Amino acid sequence: MPFFPSTPIAKLTGHTGPVHAVAYSSSPHTYLLTGSADRTIRLFNPSKAPPSSVAPASSAAYAPGLVTKYSAHGYEVLSIDVNAANDKFVSTGGDKTVFLWDVQTAQTIRRFTGHAGRVNRGVFGGEGDSVIVSGSFDGTVRVWDVRSTSYKPIMMFSDAKDSVTDVLVFDAEIVSGSVDGRVRSYDLRSGMCQVDVIGHPVTSLSVSKKGTECLVSSLDSTVRLMDRGNGQLLKAYRDDAFVNTELRVRSTLGFNDSVVVSGSDDGMVFAWVLLDGTVLQKFRHSEMREVKGKVDKKEKGNKDVVSAVAVCPSRKEWASAGGDGNVIVWGLDP
């Protein structure tokens, strides 16, 4: 059993709204980028932000660990993705635009408009991160060209009948998940699109390192591991305390594809063992602690959602982003 990091080692504060996106920078994964409903993106250095950090009283002051603040979005930031070279990142949000930022100068290099609704996800893709793939509430997946100056997407997939909640790029395949309950995988090499019917609105996609499986979160409080080759279900991850029926909550594979980590509607973070589906651990984000045993139901009305989780690919470390505006970085006991 993998030793799952369960000690908070950093707390990133400063956001004044729920944090919807969290992403590790590319190797060596030193930094964390967080995007929030307060329309800002913050670049943190977790090592500089001890768990005892408190959000600064005034927003002008720098929270501990904050490196840069990026402000250009007009609406909440819904997703962040960092390119492999660590010098650019893409952010999308409620203002229907896809922003390509330069990390150093904190300015947007490109702004792609064209979506008709909020852009739920934007990821880099292609050779050398030459394209950005974005999925939006308007049901389309658009592929934008970073290299050219065209304002029109290279390609647009409008097969989804409802909002596209997540997209990812794996090699030469673009995978999109939509509220219409289907996962569509466009293979550029063969020119075919494979449609998998999940049956429930899909909110999060993650693909294994090999690319043969993909993890699908859906709004029936289930996380499924699907075989991409034949569409069969490999494993379903559930728990009594795991609630995910309303909000878009991220799930991800981690630690060499050995665990499944997912946020939830009610502020819990769950970790399952991939192979057998047993719950590894549960965490309550707001209390920054692991919860053992039964979990008491939270009172209604608490917007303590853990909408994003990110696992560091290299270290035993992962982060959870909560509705209170804080991002907790969990690691092993030092």
Next chain:
Amino acid sequence: MDEEDKAEAAESRQLETVQSFETIGRVGGNQSDALFGLFVTEEETMGVKIAQKMGWRRDQGVGRKVRRTARLDDNVGANDASSAHMFAPKDSRMMSTIREDANRKGLGYQSEARLGTGKEKESEDRPMLALTFLEGSSKTQAPKKAAPKKSSFGVGVLNDTGSDDEDPYELGPKITFNKTIGKNKKAKKPSKFAKPGAGEQHVFKPKKVSAQSAGLPRLSHDGKPPLPGFVLATQYIDLTSKKRYPPPQIPPGWKSSKPVTPPGEHPGQQSVSDAAKASTLDAKARASLLGETMLPGKSVFDFIPKEARDRLASITGKTNLPQGRGEGAPEGYQDPNSSKPKDLWTFVPVLDKSTAAAALAKGATGWMPYAEDPAKRTRYTGFLSLRAGLRTDLPERPANMPVSDWAKELQEFAHAAEVFKPSTGLMASRFTSSTSSSLPGNANPTSNKNENLLRKAAAKPEDPAEQAAKLGMYGPMTRSNFPFHPSRLLCKRFNVRPPPDVPHSADAGPHGDGHGFASRTEEAVSKAAMERMMQEVLTKGAPALQRPAWMGIPEQDKESAKGVPEVEHANVDVERNDALTKERAPEDVFRAIFGDDDDEE
């Protein structure tokens, strides 16, 4: 001649406009022909053209040919009878076609500012008849310009003091054209018809001018002298102010021998209107009195009912209208429907045949209303087919339905047909029909009644994939494939080779084409068009080499053209769409034609 004479002669020389360019007036023309000359501008009217076609020539007269001698010169004529030939009659003078009403007033008209009463009978030294009303009486009235006006108050702009009869609006030229250059020393008083030089030129005036014939035209308009005892008038007699002669004086003491009845006393004499009012006869009675045969026509009063006639009488106040008889229409004019007012057919509403047919067609392919009541639906289709002309019998009426309900139902059907006919054109392109299950025939028969009461929304057909997913049976049932066509740029960015467009055979569902087409990229030239062009190039040769049609088709093209008509019917395969999935032409051809902007590897 020395210099002075030459100078004098030069002075007297003037530059004149050519006769044919003068529109009005002429310099020193023959006075008697002045009228003629006015209209010599060659008008090619239709009448002239027609006459010419019939053999008439200009300057000829119209009429029977005259036997006379040839007139070689103006005044010299050969007197030989032998030299008499048939000639066309002499052309007669044309009547004036100037607007005659330009200067005409009604009888008794008195224009403004008449100078006096003794002016009407001016006898002017006038050359001809017709120009009277053109020139007016300006020549003699000019010296009297200063005479005070007596009638009107103030002088208007257009009112000359001396020119009464001159209508300022008449169609006569008031303009005096200067037809000569260098004639500044005109001391002539300004007259209406400027004929400059008329006074200066030497005119031959015969010494002996008889008063009678001096200015009078000799011949009437047809060339004959007036009847004996008559004299052609030179001007119209002015009848406006006739001298009134007083009645003769009655000798005193004279009594009339006739009895005088004071006016107004006419016993026994009825005026026509009185007689009409007193009459009690109507048209028919009068006709019979007179012994007329009755006209076969019927008046409208035979047909209108009594009440209508009475209404008319009361409205118009005419009580002498014939009685309304309220007859029926004569044979052959009867309206078949109206003759049976109690028929059930009246309840069947009218529906346009095309609408009914369209509503029926919609039912055949899509959806029919009254899904919950099959009997009603069959009645609906029956009504539609009746109105579409497929049936002729009355729509059926179930035994338990009263006639009024049945009639209402038919009205409802008519409205439903109007509403539910398939939309065409622009509206149709905006809407698609929902996929709904047809009659819930397989529903539980016991619960059918309950369902009829509640109008359920038509259930979406359960996607088998969805059902499988809900059951948790993920696998082949939940997976489907369809092709999409990644753009070349996209493939380039991903560093993959663009997939060949394989015409898919079985695995693509019917929606596959739609999807593939929907995810088509925005290319400048669509694939289908490009392939078409490629084929054209390959079969016909480059457009530059194609011959224009008038050069004729060379032999081999004719043969190939013959070969083509054999394949008459194109197979339409709904599943496949070759336009979308045809194999792409090789890359090299594309590159050769269109070139490539991006850097190619």
